[in-house]
Amino acid sequence: MHRQALLPTLPLLLLGCPLFAQVDSVAIGGAEEVEAYEEALTEDAGYDAIALPSLNGGALTLKDSLWLIPGYDIYCGWNTESIFGHHDRSQPLPTTTLQLSHAACDHEMPTCGAITSPFGPRHGRMHYGVDLKLQTGDPVVAGFPGMVRIAQYHRSFGNVVVIRHANGLETLYAHLSRISVDVGQMVEAGERIGLGGNTGRSTGSHLHFEVRYLGRPIDPARVFDLTEGVLTASTLRLDASVFELPKAAASAYYRVKRGDTLSSIARRHGTTVARLCKLNRLSTRSILRVGQRIRTS
Numbered sequence: 001m002h003r004q005a006l007l008p009t010l011p012l013l014l015l016g017c018p019l020f021a022q023v024d025s026v027a028i029g030g031a032e033e034v035e036a037y038e039e040a041l042t043e044d045a046g047y048d049a050i051a052l053p054s055l056n057g058g059a060l061t062l063k064d065s066l067w068l069i070p071g072y073d074i075y076c077g078w079n080t081e082s083i084f085g086h087h088d089r090s091q092p093l094p095t096t097t098l099q100l101s102h103a104a105c106d107h108e109m110p111t112c113g114a115i116t117s118p119f120g121p122r123h124g125r126m127h128y129g130v131d132l133k134l135q136t137g138d139p140v141v142a143g144f145p146g147m148v149r150i151a152q153y154h155r156s157f158g159n160v161v162v163i164r165h166a167n168g169l170e171t172l173y174a175h176l177s178r179i180s181v182d183v184g185q186m187v188e189a190g191e192r193i194g195l196g197g198n199t200g201r202s203t204g205s206h207l208h209f210e211v212r213y214l215g216r217p218i219d220p221a222r223v224f225d226l227t228e229g230v231l232t233a234s235t236l237r238l239d240a241s242v243f244e245l246p247k248a249a250a251s252a253y254y255r256v257k258r259g260d261t262l263s264s265i266a267r268r269h270g271t272t273v274a275r276l277c278k279l280n281r282l283s284t285r286s287i288l289r290v291g292q293r294i295r296t297s
């Protein structure tokens, strides 16, 4: 997508941001107006004043930034430090329809590996993205055009990139072995943003890929058909159901009977001995007692 596509609606929508309430009678245009915005910005402690290191190699003025930052009207800000920390969860969930695609070349699967872990509850915690198999060094590309908001090392995500897109979606790419973009850089769909890896809290090379809107996680499978590598549709309807997080299945238990072994219990419950050991803090050599309660899922 071209940069110009971001331009037309932004300044009008900005006036809806609380951040700009005090300057809402000012039309964007001249130098004084920009100063007024600058003041308003620096008074908001939640967001860093906009400072983009480079765009086309040159420094951006604040006015440029207001025009150019994707989704600025939706987020009322641009935080290049905090991955998702500034979302106000008391705000009502949006109901809207996002345009995901205008043309065949404006989206791309970040990597083409198989899904190794889906979105949803996992080992008692939420997994807010999908894991896609790759080899360390494989290219990882931007799913949609946008501007790089985060490019940093994080102790869980490892080397991580977050891109803000014009429709307000943000995509996150984690565990990279290498980041090849800078904060503030515009990227095209399919443009390489880094190399896949195993950095941060990760036990094998994979891409952890997230899709969020206003900080709220959305199952990436609602956006991409992850096995076919295509968009599920050219639009995405956002309503409360999209933001509802799937619940973990209730734990199941089994009472040990005479003659049972960990492997017979595992077989009968469609699980593995290793999983039973982990769930019950047992070792493979633990002796089972008749009547003992074993958690099976």
Ligand SMILES: [Zn+2]
Pocket (backbone or CB within 6 Å): 117, 127, 129, 130, 131, 207, 208, 209
């Ligand atoms: Zn993951």
